[in-house]
Amino acid sequence: MSEFGHRKSYQTLMAASKTLFWKYGMRKVSVEEICKEAGISKMTFYRMFKNKNELIYELLSAIYTKGFEDYKNLMAEEISFPEKVKKILLLKHEGTQDVSREFITEVYKSDDASLQKLLADYQEKTTKELRKDFIEAQKQGWIHKDLKMDSIFYLLNLIQEKLFDPVYIALHSNIQEAIMEMTNFFFYGIMSPENQKK
Secondary structure, eight states: OOTTTTSHHHHHHHHHHHHHHHHHOSTTOOHHHHHHHHTOOHHHHHHHOSSHHHHHHHHHHHHHHHHHHHHHHHHTSSSOHHHHHHHHHHHHHHHHTTOOHHHHHHHHHOOOHHHHHHHHHHHHHHHHHHHHHHHHHHHTTSSOTTSOHHHHHHHHHHHHHGGGOHHHHTTSSSHHHHHHHHHHHHHHTTSOTTGGGO
């Protein structure tokens, strides 16, 4: 976290930039607009960040760190794997609330090397953790024993790529709906989770 992380102006800037980026994407939002949304001066902004890219990096880093910690805390709970899956879906829903298609596309398609490394490191860390938890769930009988773990994660990557398929996205009213449908499909297939209890 930045040395300014404890300051109210820093937290206000982070919250304001997230609101704007989620709604409009990153490219369309200027430093001036972020400062106006946060109610601070540009001078204050540049005391904390060299430029907008540095702000974006810190914002995403904070979001990724919180998401990873929330996931680990959830998986440590003394509840069944299906209950954990439900909570994972809730986390996904909360994390994508009001996010724009522009923001998702810009993050994954960014040509900023530091941003791409941040994303790659986060994906590697989360995939490793998820794979560990899936292996344990498979040992306990929650995941079909005949499914190869490599196949599961290969298909997961293919599913995630559909976020950039305009045909798939056009089937939904917004990007969050598309993300949640993907996530539900990955965990439950076409079967209703309620019916799987019977």
